[in-house]
Amino acid sequence: MRDRCETCTKTLDRTSTAYICTHECTFCPECTEAMHHVCPNCSGELVKRPRSGAAVTSCPLGSQALRSPAGHAGYRIPD
Numbered sequence: 001m002r003d004r005c006e007t008c009t010k011t012l013d014r015t016s017t018a019y020i021c022t023h024e025c026t027f028c029p030e031c032t033e034a035m036h037h038v039c040p041n042c043s044g045e046l047v048k049r050p051r052s053g054a055a056v057t058s059c060p061l062g063s064q065a066l067r068s069p070a071g072h073a074g075y076r077i078p079d
Helices: 029-034
Strands: none
16 A cells, blocks of 8 residues: 555555555545545546554454354355
C-alpha cells in the first residue's frame, strides 16, 4: 500500500483513511472528494482502501466455522 496521496503528497500510514482505484492509485479523503471519487489516472472509481495490521488480524471470524441462518453446514474462511 502506498504511503502518500498521489495528488497532495499527504502522508497516509497503514491506519489512515485513504482511497484507491483498481490499480491502487492512492489518494487522501480530501483529494478524493475534490475529484468526485474518480481516479485521474484511469477514470476508475475510488473506493475506501482496506485497512491493514491490527484491524485485520483481530477479526474474530478468522478461525471460526460459520453457519447459515437455515442451519446448513458451515464453511471455514480461508487463512
